[in-house]
Amino acid sequence: MNDQSRVTLTIDGTPITVPKGTTLYQAAKRSGIEIPIFCYHDRMPPLGACRMCLVKVEKMAKLQTSCTLEALEGMVVDTTTPEVKSGQEAILEFLLINHPLDCPICDKGGECPLQDQTFKFGPGRSRFVEAKRDFAKPVSLGPVLVLDRERCILCWRCVRFGEIVAGDDALKGFERGFHSEINTPFTLPVRSKFIGNTIGICPVGALTAKSYRFIARPWDNQPVQSTCTLCGVGCAVEFDVRGGKITRTRPYEDPAVNDVWLCDLGFFGHTFVHHEGRLRRPLVRREGGFAETTWDDALALIASRLERSSGPRVAMLGGARLTNEDGYVATRFFRSVVRTPHLDHRVDALARGPDLRMSWGMTTAIEDLARADCLLLVGCDITETYPVIWLRMKQAVDRGAALITVGTRSLEIKPSVRWQFLHRRTHGAEVMRALGESVRGSPPRGTVEDIDREVIAAAAAALGAASRPVVMVGREAMDAPDGWEILLAAGEICRKIGVALNVMRGKGNAYGASLAGILPDAAPGGRPLEEAAAELRNLWGEVNEGSGMTAPEIIEAAAAGGLDVLYVAGADPANDVPDRERWRAARARVPFVVVHDAFLSETAQSADVVLPALVAAEKDGTVLSIEGRVRRVRAAAQGPGEARADGTIFAALAARLGKTMGYSSWEEIFNEMRELIPGLALDGRMVSRHPPMDAAPDMGRAWIQDAQGYPFALILGDVLFDRGALMARSPTIADLAGEPWALIHPDDAATLGTVEGDSVVLSSRRGSVAVRARFSASIRPGEVYLPRGYDAAPANRLVDAREPLTYVQVRVLVPATT
Template identity: 35%
Template sequence: MPEPDLVNIKIDGIAVRVPKGEKVIESAKRVGVDIPFFCYHPRLSMEDGGANCRMCLVEVAAAGPDGSVRKMPKPQTACSLPATEGMEIITNSESVRADRRGVLEFLLINHPLDCPICDRGGECPLQNNTLHYGPDTTRYVEEKRHFPKAYPLSDFVVFDRERCIHCARCTRFTTDISGDAQLGFLKRGADMEVGTFQHTAFTSRFSGNVIELCPVGALLSRPYRFKARPWDLLTQRSLCTRCSNGCCIKLDYRLDKLQRVNARLNEEVNEEWTCDRGKFGMDYVSSDRRLRQPMVRRGGDLEPATWEEANDLIIARLQEAGPRIGGIGGASTANEDLYVWQKFFREMLGSHNLDHRMGPHFPPTREGLFARFGHHTMASSIAGLEGMKTILVFGSNLVDEQPILFLRVRKAWRFRGASVVEVIPQPAAPLDYPNHVSEFASVSLRIRPGTEVAFLYGLLNVMLAEKLLPESAAARSAPLAQERSRWSPERTAAECGIGADALARAARLLATDRLAILAGRSVTQHPEARAVLDMLGNLAVLTGNPDALSVPVTECNEQGAMDMGILPDSLPGYVPDPTPGLNTEQMLRAAAAGELPLLWLVGVDLLGSFHDPDLARHALEACPFVVANALELDETARLA
């Protein structure tokens, strides 16, 4: 990207060069000057609520056409003021200090002084700014306004209307970032309040972020409410394990019990956002249902046992079984444990029956995407999506499968000008939730299930016919000519159940030199998954984007399981295994047939994850000995 134009400004007499148009509040940080604020946030737009708290008022002198510096007659909001050449900013004059005291006095007129019982107390911007910049006393002696406390917006978020200062951070988040626009301002004047339309439930998949954004404790976590004070908590840096995006998080705990999860800044992954699955789905960490000692089956029932008893029993059964054992799971297990596990299986037990995949497809590890492009999953970084001209979301309900990827795709569209093309199979039944990519996609196509390959052939035909591809594309597509000739745009549109004009619009958007393709679960679980991925790869190569195709994994350490060799035909580092073993489905069929006397499951609920739960149950019931490493007694562990 080209370097931004720089301008010379002064902040409290300190000269500094900053990018032209940069907000003064950000420029002040460059010279160590702190300007207080409530409504400002660098990731939220200034539309529909920006610059309305007035806490960041500063005095400004700007250079006129003749070069002279003239002071503006009234203070300006630093969060909305762009830096221009010759500008001089004063942030700490007596006039500015008086303005800040006045703003805080107004905000505190009806704000309840309940800091000792507010969950935000101790980490509250309003509390901190009042101590630093506010008046010592109030002139307001009348009764404050009162409203019902802790109104439940959802199962996770409660709203204390008395504390709200109308900063619009929460409403702008749902408009700018999550895109569901579920929160807005209702009523007018003194009766104005934050709420949902007709007071329906706040069902955003990213609702927990408004708790962290709220500067005054008006929006609070329902599970965390009244659980602890900030100074009671210890914090541990960690990564979210609820999906494969790997969001950076902070775990706050007290007395060895997890209290809450907050986002941790990582510009390359989640920025500073979390999805509700990650923020509120960590209760298993301190759950009372967690296993605290081994369980051994005696007389048909699982009963508590000592580690010595459990280990002795496992060792005896391993010696009896020899190499006729199978290991399944590991997609949620740490790399160090996975490496030791596969080494124990292969070198100590002599078994190469290892797999973490749940099907329905079990392609050879070194074929397909890896053989063609050298990777199994993501071709580019999550942050790299922002630099794309067009993003193709193919076969994925992105907001559910990859929530943080969804936020980045939406950011690329809203703030970077990217076009988004969505292609998903028509649902067998109407969806009970909106498909959020469809709400902002330039083209959204719902094709008939099973026509994915035909659609991609028709798409390439449009591109070639309209000369949208590089000159070399025609020659490089020659091997596809025979099959491609069958799929004219008209036939493709009719077969897929879409309009020919929509197919053409999609082709024109996808013919770009900066293309990203995200293939989802409908592709990886497709009966012709290999053919669909091959055609998506052809699309990437023929448009001149060989690094465009990404097939994100779904489990938190599925990538690590592949890297560490939890595969029947691959050692750690993707070295071919000279004696390949059985994949997950083959192991289960062998166990169901009585050919594998021992199955070892690591961190996987097989009945809830495997594509054929009936086969999984039959195998577990038929297998003489099942070892399950599990956090709690899930349905699979109960059959161990």
Template identity: 40%
Template sequence: MVVESKKVKLTIDGKEIEVPQGTTVYHAAKSLGIDLPIFCYHDRMPPFGACRVCLVEVDNFPKLQTSCTLEAKDGMNVKTSSKIAQEGRESILEFLLINHPLDCPICDKGGECPLQDQTLKFGPGISRFFEEKRKLAKKLPLGPVLMLDRERCIACARCTRFGDIVSGDHALEFVQRGYKTEIGTPGGGPAESKYIGNTIMICPVGALTSQVYRFRARPWDNDSVASTCTLCPVGCSLKLDSRDGEILRTRSHEDPLLNDIWLCDKGWFGYEHVDSADRLKTPLIRVDGSLKEASWTEALDYIADRLKNEKRAAAFGGNALTFEESYLFQQIFRSLGIPHIDHRIGMPEFSLNDEGLFGGMEEPPASLSKLSFALILGCDITEEFPVLWLRLKSALNQGAEAYFFGHFAPEVRPYFKETHLLTPGDEEASIAKVLALAEQLLNKGGQGAILVGSQYLNSPSRKNVLEELIRFRMKSKNLALHLLDACEGSLGAREAGMHPETGPFNQPLDNPGLSAKAVLQKGASEGWGFLWVAGSNPAAKYSRRVWKKFRENLGTLVCQDLFLTETAQEADVVLPVLSFAEKTGSFISISGKVQKLNPGKEIPEGIYSDEMIFHEIGRRLGVHLPGSAEMSVSGVAPSLHRIPKRKAESFDRREERQSSILKSENSSGMIRATFSRPLFDQGVRMKKNPHLSRSAKEPFLRLHPDEAKPRGFSDGDKIRVSTPAGSIVGKLKLDSQVAKGTLVLPIGFEELPVSELESGFINGFTVDLEKE
């Protein structure tokens, strides 16, 4: 039975209206088409009433009221256009403008500034203020991407409240008091946030601006195109703004199912590499040991001639490819009878039998906002899936509870009700406790979810862990199971058939091929004929020893990429390709939603898309391929709007909480390694973003203090980490939020090449530690 919410009836400017109980006067007026100015209010945060600009007159109230905080009541008579209400709003705007500088001609917010618009519509026609305006910092960088102009700030508190309420990182705060109140950071240093771009978006004036976009263009000069962010697995909707053939900024594009109106800072600022001067501009062919410029005809003929009769060939795809490009890539090789196809370059490799169930979310990210509880198993959520944290934080704001089990506690641990730390290798043993807790929470009612991250999914016991979770999921109502694999385009590549054991849409193959790692091993020992790399960088993803031996015994290496990567530097043929902002295609989000890529700028002259390259090679080899990206999608799956769900039966101010830290015993004294995946690393695309790349922190080896003391280690020591395969040296950071018996290795940093340990990026391998 549907229970209707209670209604209240009130009058606004002589018009009677009935609204649900709890509605504010501001929203009631808005539903009647009455426009009221707002600055501090934002519909993704509770009302605050700081700016006072939405004043209205209400009968029997002694003074004007802020409509954004005033709840509508039965019989209330509201006047928004009375003389006293208009004068009140006009006065507030006049006060705000007293010290606000007349920067409109040079302000980045010009043309899309609420203060401009509201002043024009509701403000005074002239200023009565003749004294000198106060002078404050005009160009104050608060980190690598954020610029603060304190003179323009109107103290609306949107930016500080975003950090308090939406992201929970408290990156910005008010400092000083009264007339001297201004925006700063908690420690006085750079703003520490993965979401600072959102504060620029919601700032109603030009106080917070982007260092990347600063003084680049006016909004009306930009061409705007809706597209998709491909820099993490979530696949957020965004807009690309370009001018004169250059991407000048990206903006969030509201998507109710995925990212709502938010982006992480990779989405906001991770586009500078698109117009980098270091991009490849012409094909290259190795002649007499050096790469020389060549024509497209020469390069494509070279590739086709060496591939057409070569059976010891392999295709290494990458997460930079669209779904359609991955499909075409694997189709070329399968048409030639070559099964050695893989996209898991530098990623954990599980056989189909050991994999259990491939990653993805059972429900869209929006469902996380409505949870009553969440069990997070080994997912460093703000680093690996930052926008999912914003969804989950929304649920926590409404009383939901979160519990964490994993090798090290995420930075958002204070928001978890309990944090259980376990040594790598104990994932399967922890499942009984996880499921007992889940059953207890389900018995209380409400909707729950289990979010399984890389610390569990990349465990040697992955299959057994998933079997237990799936069995529990099948018998439980109101529970979703989300498998969060931390690689940006891996779901699309897998569904397209870039896998040695499955074809498109996970159809098992009668004659499976070798995985990427197996190709390297076999080639190193027995030799290999041909390797085509598209959208990945295996030379930097595998150990130098393995790659060097393989390359010495490899006949032909083809690489297509945006930049001259480590792999491209060793290739026989290098092909320049289009970036995500210059091509069409599909990106499969972590929830299975098919997101579209659209070109946001003019295509650079002389550069082909990956799709065009595959078509040209296919034509030369006599391989029939679908005629376009759109045709390839419809040809593979005519009704494709969302990747079909895999059924479980087929292996389908900050308030410190009292967290329960349950540390596992480590009686053996051995140290087992696990991996972290920082959002800001030193990957190729990150390095080519001059501003955002400065967000990458120094990489550390993290170890619990109790493990360091008996070994004589101190914070900051240089430590050698060794396995039978190799060793690396890094700086030690002692961290009590790491489980005892655990060493945390960060992925994605040149100075700490964890691939040298040759673990296959599977957690739980034993390492030896010694001070350098």
């Protein structure tokens, strides 16, 4: 009768059956019995450091720690006997010997496990009259974290988080016994993308956030459950709101997406919402400058310009910052009111690469990544682009999954990588083809990019033998000169091992913009236009169901004088487009540019009308995550001044153009979208299907040029912490991002005679940017890595999008001596 995999034990007189291997603490938790804990966290293995979870087990001489003891058949456990009670009281009395009890000024006060457990299980008084341990406080550990060593009870949760969950070893324990303290290795500022989580799991107020220091008490905060839209993973968050302002952001438990974690961008990146520079009233260009005006005037002006120009001479760019509903209203507005087919959210796409041919997003569910047994990352810097996804991959790696990376740089996650194949910027396709040939094929001998093909064959064998492999291709690979070929080779590998490709591309709600139909060649839901045309006419009335121009084509058409009105919503093309010179040319030839934005961004500064828009944290609706999950966003704050949601603006414009788009709520729009898009449901998944890939256009090898005077190949990448229009206004993120920088190989640096931290100027034939030099052997000599997203050093100033590869020269700025 008795199942071998289950055990039955008695806790506080109640029999309970649990799977074998369950700890006593978990067994008690299941039967609703509370045992106090500090060091144990259920996303990490038990440790037994704090001794708080003591229980009495029959036939065992002493009290046992229930978090480490495995439940066995027939065990009789007591959690409330006087012996256990006195044990718990003694432990709490010990913990409080040196705890300063400065709860009134501690940010954790009111939501502190130590406070709560002491109240519930503690003795109520202490016998210690001696002076408490006295440390200097508070200690700053980087731009985010504040450490109060007096409060620390040495549970090691934060240290183990860095070791086990994030893998970045950001915090460590130093000294012994009475002198033990937490600090960073070499007492440098914390280097981590997940350090906000340690603030959340700290059971006392030892680790607190600088951005939340003394801002609010737990009882001041009104939690609003929403979704973070800063990167695209779609983590569930809770905005704590006090007096209409977001005081902090915390992860909201969602086992399918972010579990209980969040990255630092999510934790600290939402402060731009309340930045004083938010646009409050519509701006209209008058005599060279901007003048504030009323919505009536601004809308009337736009409507008259739209009325005067025929539909196809109007184009729309952007959409990644809109909600699905706003995006849908935008699609309807441009396709059926303005009647133009030229709308595209892929502002940052390259015309020559595979960007515009692939649908962006993941086919694998984020949840399933933890169960993968082989992971192939191609040109995908996962921690810089979609950090929370890395936490899942880390779980898979810890379970023995092989992690293979192909790219130009050695990544931050290198310690977890089994095979790392580095290649020159121009030769990624060769490595990928070699890998593909070796997957279920006979490997030829020799080397590719100095990599022994036998090593590639070993990685390929792991990939071929895996039962749940995952292949991800990132933006760096797609933007490479041979991006097409890399993608084809990756597709070939996927076909051989029978999985679908994950295209790790797109920021914010780019996936929702695709879903809503902000694409020149697809109807909402990615459906072919001809197929959906009848339904669209039915719902919207007259519709332009033709195929339009893609974002790069729109910019070219504008530069050629083919547009009357360019409409930009939820994007900053001046900084986003790959080639700024082309944007300038386009802007100069378009007579009328309208921009919806929260701030006076680079693009907005050159616009004719700027309309103040709400941001995601101020809107109700849905967004689509990178894995195609429909996620709810809820308004946590009211917008500043007269700012309006993009959907509302389009509806108001439609009314002025004589068409009614009457939606009273986001639900109404969502329900209309459900009529058009089969399978759309809240919390459902819309998995993107990739169109079949045909052969890559033959680009030859002409682009491997001898760039005289420009010796370095430029590699561009996305980084988590940048100083773009939004993040420059989130002070913590701007601090983390620092000044614009570029990576240079130490050998090159020696030749150039630079010192780390020097100002250097990168110049191409197109332009130049000034950045701080950082040295790293993670890139190859002869290549320079420049992050995108710094408005002060826009990478697109260097790029000529017609050239497959940009070459730059590096000059050291010698400080002027007087």
